[in-house]
Amino acid sequence: MKLIFDRSVDGRQGVMPPKSDVPTTIHIKKELLRASDAKLPELSELDVVRHFTELSRKNFGVDTNFYPLGSCTMKYNPKVAERIAAYPGFAHLHPLLPQLRLGGMLTQGALEVLYDMDKFLCELSAMAGFTMQPMAGAHGELAGIMIMAAYHRDKGNKKTTILIPDSAHGTNPASAAIAGYKVVAVPSDSQGMMDVEALKKMVNSETAGLMLTCPNTLGIFEKNIKQICEIIHSVDGLCYYDGANLNAIVGKARPGDFGFDIMHINLHKTFATPHGSGGPGAGPVGVVKKLVDFLPVSIVVKRNDGTFALEYDRQKSIGYIAPFYGNFAIILRAYVYILMLGREGLKAVSENAVLNANYVKEKLKDYYELPFGQTCKHECVFSAEKQLADGIHAIDIAKGLIDRGFHPPTVYFPTIVKEAIMIEPTETESKETLDAFIDTMIDLAKMSKAEPEKLKAAPITTPIGRLDETAAAKNVDIAEI
Amino acid sequence: MSFIANTPEQQKQMLSEIGLSMDGLFADVPKEFLQKDFNLPSAMSEFDVRNRLAELAGKNHIDLTCFLGGGFYDHFIPAAVYAIIGRSEFYTAYTPYQPELSQGTLQAIFEYQSMICRLTDMEASNASLYDGGTALYEAMMMALRITNRNKILIDDSVNPIYRVMIHSYTKNLSIDLEETKNDQGLANRKALLEKLDENTAAIIVQNPNFFGCVDDFADLADAAHKKGALLIVSCYPISLGILKTPGAMGADIVTGEGQSLGLAMSFGGPYLGFMATKKEYVRKMPGRIVGRTKDNQGRTGFVLTLQAREQHIRRDKATSNICSNEALCALTALVYSSLLGKEGLKQTAQLCADKASYALQRLTAVKNVRTRFQAKWFFNEFVVELPANAAEVAGKLIEKGFAAGFPLSRYYEGMENSLLIAVTEKRTKQQIGMLAEALEAVL
Numbered sequence: 071m072k073l074i075f076d077r078s079v080d081g082r083q084g085v086m087p088p089k090s091d092v093p094t095t096i097h098i099k100k101e102l103l104r105a106s107d108a109k110l111p112e113l114s115e116l117d118v119v120r121h122f123t124e125l126s127r128k129n130f131g132v133d134t135n136f137y138p139l140g141s142c143t144m145k146y147n148p149k150v151a152e153r154i155a156a157y158p159g160f161a162h163l164h165p166l167l168p169q170l171r172l173g174g175m176l177t178q179g180a181l182e183v184l185y186d187m188d189k190f191l192c193e194l195s196a197m198a199g200f201t202m203q204p205m206a207g208a209h210g211e212l213a214g215i216m217i218m219a220a221y222h223r224d225k226g227n228k229k230t231t232i233l234i235p236d237s238a239h240g241t242n243p244a245s246a247a248i249a250g251y252k253v254v255a256v257p258s259d260s261q262g263m264m265d266v267e268a269l270k271k272m273v274n275s276e277t278a279g280l281m282l283t284c285p286n287t288l289g290i291f292e293k294n295i296k297q298i299c300e301i302i303h304s305v306d307g308l309c310y311y312d313g314a315n316l317n318a319i320v321g322k323a324r325p326g327d328f329g330f331d332i333m334h335i336n337l338h339k340t341f342a343t344p345h346g347s348g349g350p351g352a353g354p355v356g357v358v359k360k361l362v363d364f365l366p367v368s369i370v371v372k373r374n375d376g377t378f379a380l381e382y383d384r385q386k387s388i389g390y391i392a393p394f395y396g397n398f399a400i401i402l403r404a405y406v407y408i409l410m411l412g413r414e415g416l417k418a419v420s421e422n423a424v425l426n427a428n429y430v431k432e433k434l435k436d437y438y439e440l441p442f443g444q445t446c447k448h449e450c451v452f453s454a455e456k457q458l459a460d461g462i463h464a465i466d467i468a469k470g471l472i473d474r475g476f477h478p479p480t481v482y483f484p485t486i487v488k489e490a491i492m493i494e495p496t497e498t499e500s501k502e503t504l505d506a507f508i509d510t511m512i513d514l515a516k517m518s519k520a521e522p523e524k525l526k527a528a529p530i531t532t533p534i535g536r537l538d539e540t541a542a543a544k545n546v547d548i549a550e551i
Numbered sequence: 552m553s554f555i556a557n558t559p560e561q562q563k564q565m566l567s568e569i570g571l572s573m574d575g576l577f578a579d580v581p582k583e584f585l586q587k588d589f590n591l592p593s594a595m596s597e598f599d600v601r602n603r604l605a606e607l608a609g610k611n612h613i614d615l616t617c618f619l620g621g622g623f624y625d626h627f628i629p630a631a632v633y634a635i636i637g638r639s640e641f642y643t644a645y646t647p648y649q650p651e652l653s654q655g656t657l658q659a660i661f662e663y664q665s666m667i668c669r670l671t672d673m674e675a676s677n678a679s680l681y682d683g684g685t686a687l688y689e690a691m692m693m694a695l696r697i698t699n700r701n702k703i704l705i706d707d708s709v710n711p712i713y714r715v716m717i718h719s720y721t722k723n724l725s726i727d728l729e730e731t732k733n734d735q736g737l738a739n740r741k742a743l744l745e746k747l748d749e750n751t752a753a754i755i756v757q758n759p760n761f762f763g764c765v766d767d768f769a770d771l772a773d774a775a776h777k778k779g780a781l782l783i784v785s786c787y788p789i790s791l792g793i794l795k796t797p798g799a800m801g802a803d804i805v806t807g808e809g810q811s812l813g814l815a816m817s818f819g820g821p822y823l824g825f826m827a828t829k830k831e832y833v834r835k836m837p838g839r840i841v842g843r844t845k846d847n848q849g850r851t852g853f854v855l856t857l858q859a860r861e862q863h864i865r866r867d868k869a870t871s872n873i874c875s876n877e878a879l880c881a882l883t884a885l886v887y888s889s890l891l892g893k894e895g896l897k898q899t900a901q902l903c904a905d906k907a908s909y910a911l912q913r914l915t916a917v918k919n920v921r922t923r924f925q926a927k928w929f930f931n932e933f934v935v936e937l938p939a940n941a942a943e944v945a946g947k948l949i950e951k952g953f954a955a956g957f958p959l960s961r962y963y964e965g966m967e968n969s970l971l972i973a974v975t976e977k978r979t980k981q982q983i984g985m986l987a988e989a990l991e992a993v994l
Contacts, residue, residue, distance in 0.1 A: 074662050074889055085629040085890045087899045091980040092909040094901065098928045102765050104795050109669045110893045115631050118889045122635045122659070129655030131643030142645050146554050150597050152637070155817070159608025164619045165819035166957055167612070171946030173954075179610030180818045193590050205681040205820065206875040208862070212720075219723040244862035244872035248692075250723040253867040291579045322577060323584040338875070342554075344639075346879030347656040348646035348839065349679070350821030366719070389719030393623070393684050393712045393808075394819025406604065412594030415553035422555050424576045425565055432569040445571070445579055468649065478649055483863070500556035501565060532651035534852035542844035542856040546833060548675055549665040 071128075071533075073550055074121050078111035084118055109551075128533050129347070130477050136503050138430075140449045140480035140492025141239070141287060143317045143339035148410065151343065151403035160402060165394040174379045181378035183405050184395055185370045187354070190408050194416070195313075195333060196326025197356030201365045202401050203392040207314060210334025210353025211245035211281070213366060216388045217332055217357060218279050218308050219249060220364045224386060227306060229278035235264050237288060237484045239314060242281045251278060258486055262288040262442035269301055277305050283312035284328065285319070285447035287484040287492075289427065299329025308332060308361075313353075316340045317423050317496070318447035321416030331358045340419075341404035352400040366391045422497035423448040426504060430493055433508045437515040441487055449494035453487050462518040462525055464489040469536065470514045472529040476507055553594070611818075615954040616982050618910075620932045620973020621761070622683060622710045623822075624811050626789065626899070627977050628887070632813045635886045642879055646839070650854045656878065657853035660841040663885040670791045670888075671805045672798025673827035677838035679881040680873065683808025684713040686824030687755065687785050688720050689837045689871055690804040693828075694753035694781045696870070697835050701727050702750045704743055708733040708760035709785060711962035736762045736924030736934065743771065747778050753804075757785040758794065762924060762971065763907070763932030765794060772801030788812050788825070788884075790930045792900025804828045813887025814880055823880035834860060837871030902976040903931035906983065910974045911935075913987040919994065923969050932973040934959065934966075938994060941970040947993040953986055 113121075131137070137144035155161065159179060168174045174181065188200045204210035215232070222229045232246040236255045243253040254272060259265040263286070280302045285291045292298065299309045311325040311333035317340045319325075325333050337343050338351035345351070357365060363386040371381045380395075395401075411419065424447050431440065431450035438452040454464040468478030468491075480492040495504060517525050529535065557565070566572060577585060595603070617625040636642065640655060647653030647660075660678045667676035680686040691703055705714060707730050714730070721728055727750070731742035738756045747754065754775050759765050772782040781803035789811045797805040809823030810816070828836055834857060842856030862869040891899060911933050915921055919938035937944050941958035948955040956972035963969070974983070 071658070073658070073665070074885075075665065078892075082892075083894050084892055085631070085895055087891070087895055087902055088627060088976050090902055090905060092905050092983075094905050097908050098765055098793070098904065098930070102767055102795050102928055103793055104672075104791065105799060107893050107897060108791060110666065110888050110891070110896055112892045112894070113889060115629075115890060118886065119631055119635065121889070122886060123638070125655035125659055126635075126638040126640035127655065128653075128658070129640040129644050130649075130652035131640050133639040133643045137645075139645060139648070144643075144645060147639075147643055148554060150600065152642075154601065154604045154608075156633070156815075157605065157608040158613055159605075159611040161815040161817055162613040162625075163611045163818040164617055164625065164816050164954060165623060166619045166621055167615075167954055169961065170949060170954065170958070171942050172949065176612035176615070176949070177610075177818070179607035182607055182610070190591060205685070205877075206873070208872045208874045209681060209685070212872055216719070216723065223723075239874075240862035240864070240866045240869070241872050241874050243867035244865075244869040247867035247869075248872050293579055293581070296581065319580070321589065323580050323586060327584050327586070344642040344879075345645040345875075346642050346877075347644045347653075347659075347882065348878035349875040350681075350877045350880055351875040388722065390684075390712070390715045391719055392820070393682055393716070393822070397820035397822075398818040399815070400821055402604075406600055409592065409595050409600050409603065410597065411553050413589045413591040415594050416589070416591070418553045418555055421573055421576070422557060422562070425557075425562060425573070428569055428571065428576060429565045445576060447579075469651070472649065472651055477652060480648075498554050498556060501561045503556075529651050533654050534651060534850050535846040535848055537650050537846050537852045537854045538844050539854055539856065542842040542854050543859070545844075546675075546830070546857065547843040548661070548833070548840055548856065549668045550661075551665065551668050551674065 071124060075111050075550055077113060077117055077121060080112060082112045082114055084113050084115040135475055136499060136507055137477040138479050138493045138495050139477060140494040141314060143494060143496055145342055145496035146498035147342055147344040151406045154406050155399045155402050168380055178378055181370050183402055185372055185378050187401055187405050191335060191354055191356055195356050196324035198359040199362040199365055200354045200356040202354045202396040203366050204334060204353035204355055205392060205397050206349060206351040207334055207336040207353040208241040208245055210355045211241055212249060213355045213391050214310050214332040214334055215246055215249040217361055217364045220388050221361055222278055230276045232278050233272060233280045235282060237286050237486050242312060262290045263292050264298060266294050266297060273301055273305055275305055277307040279308040279310055281310040281312060283315050285315050288442055288451050289446035289449040290442060291447055295328045315448060318420055320420045322420045326358060331361060337400055337404040342407045343400045343403040350397050350400055352397040364388055419497050426495040426499055429504060430495055430508060434511055437512050449492055451487055452491040454489040454491055457518040460518050460522045462522050464491050466525045467491060467514050469528040470525050473531045474510045615952055617954045618956050618972050619954045621957045621971060622808050623816060624973060624975050625977055626811050626975050628813050629890050631890055632883060632886050636879060636883050641882060647855060654852060657841050659882050659885060661843060661853050663881045666885055666888050667825050667827050670788055671827045672796035673805050674830040675833045676827040677836050677840050679876040680824030680826055680838055681877060682822045682824045684716040686806035686826050687713045688717050690783045690806045690826060693804060693835050694783060697832055698752040700750050700752040703728050703753055704746050704751060705755040706731045706733060706738040708738050708762060709755055709757040710761045736764045736926040737766055744774055747774060749778060751778060751780040753781040753783050755783045759787055759790055759930040762934050763929040764926040765928040765930055767795055768800045789900055792896040809884045812884035814883055821877055821880055823877045823884055835870060838873050838876055899976050906978055907931040907933060907974040910983045913983055917987055917991045934969050934971050937968045937970060941968050944993055945970060948989055951989040953989055955986060
């Protein structure tokens with residue numbers, strides 16, 4: 071299909087800006103103006119609407135069908151949250167308003183949302199305080215590691231290293247490195263959990279902390295989690311909880327109780343805010359009491375008279391990590407979700423997420439290699455190793471699913487599992503949907519044997535087939551200028 | 552209301568099929584950690600939640616006439632923007648890992664990258680970063696990687712909100728970050744050139760700068776390049792409808808806040824960080840990038856590319872830790888730019904400049920109010936020097952129904968009486984006149 075620029079017709083215009091009611095004075099000297107107009111397309115409003123409607127039809131979202139993308143928690147995004155985020159009282163609120171004298175009183179509704187969210191997330195995680203500022207999970211990781219660094223600086227600790235399991239999301243080592251730390255990988259044991267004996271040997275006075283997600287990326291709860299945290303604490307290290315997998319335990323158990331000191335929560339995962347084709351997300355960071363002073367500024371506080379205010383004067387704070395108060399409209403959607411579910415609903419979330427994952431795991435384990443067979447949490451990780459004998463890889467199973475109307479699971483992650491197929495059904499999917507998916511997966515396992523070449527040709531029902539990614543990386547064509 | 556589809560009956564059936572109980576599913580979690588109850592509100596119906604949130608929204612005063620800017624502006628957003636980004640095929644999808652199912656997102660990002668290049672006159676753009684501040688921080692880190700040097704020069708006419716963010720991010724790193732003090736509202740050439748040396752990775756400047764002043768950094772680009780350093784320019788995309796582009800100035804990395812391109816102010820986010828650079832630096836750029844290629848039948852398609860830079864491949868050696876970016880905001884910016892088009896963007900930029908020019912005239916006609924800087928050229932924002940404390944005056948103007956501007960004393964010493972005023976195409980001649988009258992009345 072054409073690029074939007076190729077639809078342009080000279081002289082056509084879509085939206086008209088407001089009419090001018092002041093004199094036009096080209097008051098800026100010519101040398102400071104652009105030499106020629108920006109080459110934006112010239113289109114009618116309908117041209118633009120049709121173009122993007124056509125593009126949208128080449129997309130697949132949670133609203134399209136089952137989207138069991140492991141580690142991404144592609145649950146249903148309630149429509150009411152979209153409606154509320156568009157309320158003018160929120161959408162048209164300038165972020166600098168509360169920074170004017172008495173301006174805080176003009177934004178009490180928004181500050182209350184931020185304050186309540188802090189309290190809700192504290193209750194759900196056993197942390198003592200949150201910052202809403204991180205604009206994605208990885209941004210939260212970076213903020214969390216900056217807090218860790220500030221803590222060690224404050225105590226005069228000389229720490230250089232952060233330990234991260236080999237099954238971790240790539241963002242963990244990247245965040246630690248960007249914050250200035252050396253990263254050391256901790257191996258997993260034969261049960262898919264952190265190798266505690268190896269950890270003991272790796273921990274020393276240089277250890278600043280550990281980053282861990284629990285359940286881990288294999289969907290397995292780290293049964294030694296308490297001991298792991300104690301080992302890290304024994305050298306005054308801090309434990310960072312990557313909240314990517316919080317959907318498995320939300321409303322049931324709390325990372326702060328396990329021994330974690332810092333954590334982020336991906337609101338676009340556990341709290342159902344839309345993933346937006348790759349963001350915007352939100353990654354609020356929570357900390358235990360001894361770290362509250364290090365949280366970024368500003369913080370929303372409640373005054374004795376019941377009003378809310380922004381507090382900036384915090385000596386030990388790591389400072390500003392976002393221009394304002396985080397991705398407010400995303401935080402707002404998560405707030406709506408928590409209010410709607412309430413404490414009963416949140417518990418049902420993790421229970422049903424875990425039930426759905428185990429149901430899929432049990433139904434497929436005879437057809438696909440299951441490297442770690444114990445009860446899983448919110449996701450299960452298979453391997454396409456059985457299919458390899460017929461030349462079929464995880465990617466072929468993924469593409470086969472596309473032709474059957476499903477979004478594929480995450481493949482080739484976690485990297486410690488060969489030919490990984492990581493399935494996360496989420497709690498909002500019905501048994502009927504899961505059964506249809508399971509039947510399809512079984513079919514594809516059979517097809518791998520019977521007609522492997524057909525599977526290798528998939529997908530055939532999509533606007534395009536498999537793309538030449540090597541050529542894309544070699545002949546870099548990333549803009550039509 | 553938990554949006555769970557399975558009935559209790561179905562749940563029971565599923566549990567029995569897999570031979571487990573609900574408690575059994577959590578048997579691997581040590582008992583001591585299984586919380587019985589949480590101190591959270593009870594579930595609410597959609598109706599009640601909407602009423603509750605409407606009440607909270609009502610406590611936010613959006614009725615003030617907005618002259619606040621500081622890098623974040625009250626621009627007009629066409630209805631078609633909302634209609635398009637409200638399509639759930641876009642907003643309920645995730646990062647396009649499966650290109651066959653994501654050509655909509657992928658082509659849109661490719662078009663967005665092209666649009667950013669066309670606006671800035673650069674050769675390559677990424678798929679988005681979080682916001683203008685983190686984009687500038689990422690550009691700084693990118694310059695350090697490219698040059699293998701350690702020193703960064705930044706003028707204090709760059710948005711102070713971005714500068715405080717950069718200070719936070721570099722606290723644990725050994726980077727020599729030096730600030731120069733603006734010269735009469737413009738980037739301080741003399742100080743920057745004095746500090747520029749063989750260890751300098753980049754000079755960071757902004758156009759229009761935080762005070763709204765318009766500049767041309769071609770001289771700084773030349774000077775930087777002679778020393779093997781880069782020039783990083785942060786810019787305001789609407790202004791590029793008429794202003795000289797960072798590309799034409801010779802900038803090496805261009806970043807900015809894309810909120811003005813069709814994104815609601817939403818009390819601070821989500822916004823859009825954009826970044827563009829020269830083709831030679833593409834492999835050092837952070838963030839996702841979409842490339843055009845062919846499929847197995849020779850058809851053109853789009854795919855995430857150059858992923859060897861990214862965290863999911865390179866882990867601690869990646870160019871950045873970014874994973875989720877602001878994809879839907881990038882789509883918004885693309886849709887907005889397409890709807891306005893070539894003429895619409897130019898007209899909008901011109902309107903902003905005209906109305907600001909008119910506002911400056913009207914406001915400086917008020918007794919004892921004058922322009923703060925001698926710098927002659929500004930875009931849609933300017934600084935006035937008041938005969939009284941600007942924070943107090945702005946406070947009084949709130950009572951008169953105006954968010955009149957941003958008092959600069961928060962970030963600049965010796966500017967207690969300075970107020971930064973922004974004017975967009977949405978402000979009318981009448982509103983500007985009323986602001987001038989209100990200002991006169993409170994002084």
